[in-house]
Amino acid sequence: MPQTVLITGTSSGLGRRTAEVLAEQGHTVVATMRDPEGRNRAAAEALVKEAQGAPGRIRVVPMDITSDASVESAVDAAVEQTGHLDAVVNNAGYAVTGIGESVTSDQFLDVLDTNLVGSHRVARAVLPHLRARRSGLLVFVSSGAGRITAPGMGVYSASKFGVEALAQAYRYELRTLGIDVAVVQPGAFPSNLATSQVVGADTSRLGDYAEVLGLTQGFMQGVAAAFSSPQPPDPREVADAVVALLETPAGQRPDRVSVDRFFLGETVEAINAGIRRPTDHLLASMGMSAVLG
Template identity: 75%
Template sequence: MITKTASHSEETTVPQTVLVTGTSSGLGRRTAEVLAERGHTVVATMRAPQGRDRAAAEALIKTGDGSPGRILVVEMDVRDDESVDAGVAAAIERAGGLDAVVNNAAYAITGIGESVTSSQLLDVLDTNLVGPQRVTRAVLPHLRPRRSGLLVFLSSGAGRLTVPGMGAYSASKSGLEALAQAYRYELRPLGIDVSIVQPGAFPSNLAASQVAGADENRLADYAEVLQLAGAFMQQIGAIFAGPQPPDPREVADAVADLVDTPSGQRPERVSVDRFMLGRAVTAINAGTKAPTDALLRELGLGAVVS
């Protein structure tokens, strides 16, 4: 496990074709831009490139036209099996193949756990956890015969630890951590790399578009806990307002660094957070890996450990 900042390698890299989900805004859009800037072909997916996302799609294509690489836009809704299958097929047809996939599409839900309805929880799990599973299952039949490729899962620092008011979102990202970890073990013998990127809090559309628990009638007894959650959010706000606030480019560079890293050398997890949460997440990553790897070796599974 390593911690990344905005720096990246200046070495010459081999251009690759990378599918990135959820590129209409936020970290996904910035990642697509940086990958094209580094000379890669990007297949940027979004739900409605001919509709409400049209301006974002046109802006990305224009950015690609002015970059060493290029950006193609493909329609995809990660919550729909048919849309994912069609989107991956279109990506392979238009780009001539895929070398890497960045599972980025997600949204945040906040609020005291009791205020989050079952339908809200199912929806966030469908997007943040089942969505990456859909995309991964759609691309693996293309990657497996080649015995090469890279899957990047955009998790979160909240996938390693949680605070009051973040249980539903953390649950979706904790599940993604487990899913991606299993894929790393399973795909290692097939020559396909899997890495997990753990952004901290960044000023992006994810934060701006977060959804609150819908059942406010359940909150009457939570005044003290809400105050604690509010104090935490105030600390995050202070970081955003500081002299060197977190920059979404840091996450985009971390993803691009993974794409540029030679096969077999990509790390298991990359924490992208220069602030207090990043220190905790890095410590949790390190503290978990050693005993987990030791247990797997004892169980005769050393071949999947890296």
């Protein structure tokens, strides 16, 4: 059944691809991005054009997820234009990488405001509409780096570890209200995340880190090899994971879906399973069985 889905961060990368695929599948997409009439005008027009002739449709709405007022205005506009929302995909985000000591406090605060607090802003804006209908799906796009970290990834991972915790708490809190919450955990995909990443600004701190920096370079070479393999990671795999969540009956959706055929997927899935069982046991022993599932 066609659904109405709001997606954040659709000017490029995984967000744009997800919007395109959902329209292909017949869904109505509210694609949000910053400044679609200005610096992202070309991206907005291309996205709408891409959906022409598709069974579904795409509407572009401006949203800056670092602003409460912008998020609330965008959600109100989405509901006014489409009548209601069935699902929301919290996708917008960016990466700050580099040795932890080189990342300034301002850089850290900025990425948390976008990746973590931004997801919370969107959830708070849409939940009154979903609660009123006692149904809906909240999808949080995290990362394999939301379960595993490595040298040079600490700050980005911290933001995504936070997304994992936030989404899990929402899943518990909303279960009895008929609203599902799921996390999608992409691995490394060819997208704008790598090209738009911000590197730690205080390079004066790096003198003693030559050995560790060499290790991080080796890791990135492995990612590059995967991208150039005969069957490289395809961003559509993430979009297909979102489609699968939409098509799964309410109340039966998994808490997490790892999307990674190369580096992190098997390990992330093992961590997901390893955490789920003892956590469910603990909450059940505290009389909270009603929020599990």
